[in-house]
Amino acid sequence: MPNIIPPGCRLGWKLLLLTTALNFPLAARADNPIGQIKSETGAVSAERAGKHIDLHVGDRVFRSDVVITAAHSSVGVTFSDNSLLALGSFSRLSLDQFRFDTTTHDGAFDVSLHRGTLAVKSGQIVKQSPEAMRVRTRVAVLGVRGTEFVVRADDGEGQ
Amino acid sequence: MNRRESLLVMALASATLTACASSRNLVVVLPEADGHVGAVVVQAGGSKTVLNAAYAADHLPPGHQRLATADARTVERIFGEALASLPRAPVDFTFHFASNSTELDAAAMKELDGVIAEIAQRKAAEVVITGHTDTVGGDEDNEALSRARAETVRDRLAPVLTSHGVPPESVSVAGRGKREPLPGHERDNTEDPLNRRVVITVR
Numbered sequence: 001m002p003n004i005i006p007p008g009c010r011l012g013w014k015l016l017l018l019t020t021a022l023n024f025p026l027a028a029r030a031d032n033p034i035g036q037i038k039s040e041t042g043a044v045s046a047e048r049a050g051k052h053i054d055l056h057v058g059d060r061v062f063r064s065d066v067v068i069t070a071a072h073s074s075v076g077v078t079f080s081d082n083s084l085l086a087l088g089s090f091s092r093l094s095l096d097q098f099r100f101d102t103t104t105h106d107g108a109f110d111v112s113l114h115r116g117t118l119a120v121k122s123g124q125i126v127k128q129s130p131e132a133m134r135v136r137t138r139v140a141v142l143g144v145r146g147t148e149f150v151v152r153a154d155d156g157e158g159q
Numbered sequence: 160m161n162r163r164e165s166l167l168v169m170a171l172a173s174a175t176l177t178a179c180a181s182s183r184n185l186v187v188v189l190p191e192a193d194g195h196v197g198a199v200v201v202q203a204g205g206s207k208t209v210l211n212a213a214y215a216a217d218h219l220p221p222g223h224q225r226l227a228t229a230d231a232r233t234v235e236r237i238f239g240e241a242l243a244s245l246p247r248a249p250v251d252f253t254f255h256f257a258s259n260s261t262e263l264d265a266a267a268m269k270e271l272d273g274v275i276a277e278i279a280q281r282k283a284a285e286v287v288i289t290g291h292t293d294t295v296g297g298d299e300d301n302e303a304l305s306r307a308r309a310e311t312v313r314d315r316l317a318p319v320l321t322s323h324g325v326p327p328e329s330v331s332v333a334g335r336g337k338r339e340p341l342p343g344h345e346r347d348n349t350e351d352p353l354n355r356r357v358v359i360t361v362r
Contacts, residue, residue, distance in 0.1 A: 036329075038246035038283055058283035074244040078285070078362050080331075082249050088241035102289075102333035103302060119241040121248065122197070131200060139184050139203055140219040145211075146197035148190070150238040153219075154183035 033060030034098040035079040042073025042089070066094040069116065081107060083123035083133070091116020092155075096136075100125055109133040115155040122147045184219035185237070186210065187229045192248075249287075249362035250277050256308060256355040270359075271319070277361040278323050285362050286325055288313050289333045291340075293354040294347045298336050306334025312357045 037044070037059045044055045047066040061067065061077060069075055069091045076086040081100045087093055092114040100107035105128035111118075113135060122144050126133045131143035137153035190196050190213035198211035203219055210217055216229040235242075252270045256262065278284040290305030290312075309332040320330055337347075340354045 036283055036285060038281070039244050041244070074240050076244040076246040078246045078249070082360070082362060084246050084248070086241045086244035086246070088238065088244070091241075102331075103335060104338070105335075117238050117241045119238055119245050121245060137184060137219060140186075141202045142186055143200035143202065144197075145200065147195075148197065149186060149188045149199050149210075150234065150241065152183060152185045152237060 031062065033080075034063055034095065034100075035061045035077045035083075035085075037061065037075060038078050039076035039086070040074070043070035044068070044073055044075040045070075061095060063095055063098050066092060066114075068092050079109070079123060081105070081109070081123040081125045083109060083125065084121040085111070086119045088117035088119075091118065093118060104128070107132060110136070112136040113151055113153040114138070115153055118151045118153075120144065120149055120151070185216060186219060187214060187216040187234055187238070188212065189214070189234070246362070247281060249360050252277075252359045252361070254312065254357045254359065255352060256357070262311075271316070274316075274359050274361060275319070275323055278320070278325055281361065283329070284325055285329045285331070286316075286320055287331050287333065287360040287362065288316075289335055289358045289360065291335050291354060291356050291358065292337050293351040294337045294340055294345075294349050296337075296348075298338075301336035302334050304334075305336050306332065308355075308357050309334055312359070316359075 037055050037057050040055070040057050045068050046053050046055050046061065047068065048062065048064070055061075055067070055075065067075060067077070067087060069087050069089055071089055074086065074088050076084065078084055079098065080102075085093070093116070094112045094114065096112055097108055097110040100109075105124045107125040107128070109125050109132065111134075118135065120135070122133055126144050126146045130145040133144040135142040135144065135151055137151065138156050142151065186199060186201060188196060188199055188210045196211065196213045198209055201208040201210060201217050201219065208217055214229045214231070214234070216227045218227070252274050254270055274286070278286070288309045290307070290309035292301040292305045313330060313332050317327060317330065321327065337354070340351070344351050344354050
């Protein structure tokens with residue numbers, strides 16, 4: 001095979017690099033943290049992009065993370081709209097959607113409590129747009145008009 | 160919800176939590192520290208229930224005789240662990256500006272001591288610096304001005320914050336323009352030194 005890269009291919013590589021560079025800011029934006037762990041007892045972890053990682057105070061959380069607590073464990077998280085969430089033992093919460101415009105305070109915040117206990121103090125997203133935060137469980141959808149409430153959910157597999 | 164509706168809810172709230180102990184799915188609305196009570200709209204199986212009284216509770220999904228009132232002890236028993244883990248509420252500190260200026264009022268710098276003290280109270284403290292303008296001018300100019308004020312404050316405080324354990328990635332800025340005038344200061348196109356401010360939130 002001749003060791004010559006046809007000119008068209010070189011152009012292709014340049015285009016690929018260029019489009020990668022152009023796309024990178026968008027990719028970076030999708031990966032912005034949406035919250036931070038502030039308190040923790042016991043064992044707290046997350047499922048992120050197919051991997052299981054331990055979470056500790058100071059760690060960031062991201063959209064699509066699933067936050068998990070073990071027995072005798074709990075975790076408290078602040079989000080960038082000042083929402084505060086906390087989980088008790090044996091809980092599993094997915095952070096399905098989080099959008100927040102720091103200028104207008106428009107946004108949306110969806111989580112799913114698959115099992116366990118959740119305490120919520122809603123933040124600026126709900127203050128700006130009541131019910132723009134939703135908590136889903138296996139059996140219901142909660143529209144949050146503010147501010148403090150607690151939820152317990154089971155996973156339907158008997159406990 | 161009007162008064163009649165709230166009376167109806169109270170009348171319906173005859174079931175007690177113990178009667179529904181078999182259901183693991185539960186939501187309870189809590190009173191806030193200032194006594195205010197918010198609301199949660201429960202949607203399940205095509206029905207919609209609004210919980211908007213302190214300790215109003217609902218076993219999910221809502222249905223026959225599930226509306227109830229929880230008592231503080233039951234809430235503590237089931238949710239005490241989660242409630243104890245809620246992060247401290249964010250605290251705001253306000254700094255004022257001269258007209259059209261981004262320079263910090265010297266006296267306001269004293270607020271900084273409060274910010275530092277609040278940071279010391281927290282683990283993994285974050286600082287959000289939010290600029291506001293008075294109501295003179297259009298949205299776009301005011302957004303830019305409010306953000307410029309916030310950035311000025313951030314640039315000035317960054318070394319101080321870093322030295323108190325808040326790294327640059329934990330400091331963010333926002334510009335709200337004239338969207339959030341202080342209560343009683345909402346009149347449009349009005350010069351108002353109280354509205355020209357930067358709010359530093361520690362969370």
